[in-house]
Amino acid sequence: MTNTKTLVSTAVSSLMLLGIAGTTLPANAADMDKCYGVVKAGKNDCQTANSSCAGTSTKDGQKDAWMYVPKGTCEKLVGGSTKSGA
């Protein structure tokens, strides 16, 4: 059984040493196993699409939408179970 107290003591001490060495920031690149980064575009503009202007599609066209099945890139996900609770 590892001694948690010793582990914690050693770890917090090395943390403080970092501070003394002045190497805290910026993050050490070697430690960062970056996977994917993306700059997310701002989505502040709550503009209304032109297609929704007066007179277009005022009827609810979704009545028989239960017939829809996903038809996107999900076809490229294979193997394993895709069913809930399976």
Place this chain on the structure above:
Amino acid sequence: MPGLRELQQAFGSSLGSDDASEIAALVCANGLNGNRRIQIYRNNLFVTLTDTLRAVYPVVEKLVGDGFFRFAAHEFIHHYPSRHGNLHLFGHEFASFLSEFAAAKGHAYLPDVARLEWAQHEVYHAADHAYLEPQSLTAIDPDCYESLRFTLHPARRLLHSAYPVVRIWAVNQPDFDGDQMVDLSAPGDCVLVLRINGEIEFHTVAPAEYRFLVTIHEGDTLGRAVAAALDKDRDFDLNHFLVKHVQNGTLVEFDLA
């Protein structure tokens, strides 16, 4: 004539139903009858909220296609109408909606993809926070180190999926240029979502490291977080991970339990 509150409530509920006759009777016609004016308003509302969901969940949309996404969005908006003046808060229940959505039952990974995208959305808009200054720990009695409780940076989220959700996300990016095939039987992901210099990053972390961060995030002490991590992996390197997550700005504040 109803009071303002009744009027607003009747207007609000007319937006979620097909029958707007009650409220339409109170609308000034002025060239276009009341029913038609309400329909236009409702249509604009659905288009705006659908576009909002599209902006937050582009990978879900790509996975299921435009038609299915619009159908799912429409059902979602009906069941989870916007409750905030701030549009950024709209749509957080989309993942749990998808997990219950009969038409999406054959795609059990979809809710996790939605969770990842919502985490990305939240982290993007979360507050900033100064990094932890390790020197401030000198104020703590070494005998109390196990009782330290750390706080996570506001722009950090932790999530776990039984599916390789980060790869699903990655192969569905507009600039992805490679094999889009994903093997769903591949191991699931423990993900730390971070915002660093305005950029969102997904870091997949080991199960023990994930357990460590989740335990801390739940408000437990450093001692208990280490114990939880060691439970997953007897060789959990606390020294390495404590330094790592202070350096990457994930652990930003502390107090004593």
